[in-house]
Amino acid sequence: MSRSNLLSRIILSVVIIMLAGIVASADTIKLKDGTILKGKVVSYGQRKFTIVVYIGGNSSQYVIPVEDVESVEFEAGEAGGVQKSAAEPQPQVQPAAVNPPVAEAVPETRPVREREPVAKPPAGEDESSGSVIAEKTVSVAAGADWTSTDIRVQRGQKVVINAVGEVDLGDNQRTGPEGINSNDTRKLLPNRPTGALIAVVGDDNDDFIFIGASTEFVAPHNGILFLSxxxxxxxxxxGAFVARVKVLSPR
Structure with a gap:
C-alpha cells in the first residue's frame, strides 16, 4: 500500500471517530405531567435518562424513566457528553396522548388553606452541621392543595430543600419554584412571590415557610413536612416542581 493511500485511510478513520463522538448535550426534558427540567443529560440506559440540574453553586441528579418523558430538546455539545449503554440505541422520544403519572399518595390530609398566614424565614445554617437522616425526591403538583413528603421531622432538625421545574399558573403565567411578581390577595404568603414553592410542618398550624428554588430552615414543630x-x-x-428534600440531625 502506498504511503499516500495509508495517510488517506488514517485521516478518514480520525474523521469517522470524531463524528461518532459528537453527541447531544441535554438542555431540556419535558415530562408528561408538565414538569420541565433544564440541565445536562449525562447518560441514557435501561430506558432511563440521567440529567444533572445546576442550582446556583450546587447540582442535583435526577433519573427519569422514558415512559414519563414527553419530549427532549438537545443543544450541540462536545464529544463524549452523553454516555449510552452499548447494547441500547438512543430512544425516539415523542409526545404521547396518555394520562399524566399519578401523584404520590398523601397519607395525611392537610386542612383547607387559610389566608393571612404567619411566614417563617429560612435559617442560614451550613448543611455540614449535621448528618443526613432522611432524603427524598418529591413531585409537587401545582394543582394540588398540599403534597405530603411522607417525611416526619422533629422540632430543631434542619431541613434542606432544592427545587427545579416550571409550572403553569393559568392566565398565560408560568414560573419556576422561585415564583413571580403577580397580584394575588388569596395566596398564603402575601409578601412572597406568587407560585413559589412553600412548605409547612404538621397539619395543625399556619406557620407557612417560603422555600423558592433553594432554602434551609429549622423545623419549628414535630410533624409531616408538606409542600405546595x-x-x-x-x-x-x-405541571409540577421536583423537590429534593434532606433532613439533617441537629448539631
Whole structure:
C-alpha cells in the first residue's frame, strides 16, 4: 500500500471517530405531567435518562424513566457528553396522548388553606452541621392543595430543600419554584412571590415557610413536612416542581 493511500485511510478513520463522538448535550426534558427540567443529560440506559440540574453553586441528579418523558430538546455539545449503554440505541422520544403519572399518595390530609398566614424565614445554617437522616425526591403538583413528603421531622432538625421545574399558573403565567411578581390577595404568603414553592410542618398550624428554588430552615414543630405553591387559586394550575428534600440531625 502506498504511503499516500495509508495517510488517506488514517485521516478518514480520525474523521469517522470524531463524528461518532459528537453527541447531544441535554438542555431540556419535558415530562408528561408538565414538569420541565433544564440541565445536562449525562447518560441514557435501561430506558432511563440521567440529567444533572445546576442550582446556583450546587447540582442535583435526577433519573427519569422514558415512559414519563414527553419530549427532549438537545443543544450541540462536545464529544463524549452523553454516555449510552452499548447494547441500547438512543430512544425516539415523542409526545404521547396518555394520562399524566399519578401523584404520590398523601397519607395525611392537610386542612383547607387559610389566608393571612404567619411566614417563617429560612435559617442560614451550613448543611455540614449535621448528618443526613432522611432524603427524598418529591413531585409537587401545582394543582394540588398540599403534597405530603411522607417525611416526619422533629422540632430543631434542619431541613434542606432544592427545587427545579416550571409550572403553569393559568392566565398565560408560568414560573419556576422561585415564583413571580403577580397580584394575588388569596395566596398564603402575601409578601412572597406568587407560585413559589412553600412548605409547612404538621397539619395543625399556619406557620407557612417560603422555600423558592433553594432554602434551609429549622423545623419549628414535630410533624409531616408538606409542600405546595404560593397561590390562592390552584384549580387552573398544571405541571409540577421536583423537590429534593434532606433532613439533617441537629448539631
Amino acid at each position: 405553591v404560593n397561590e390562592g387559586n390552584l384549580k387552573d394550575n398544571n
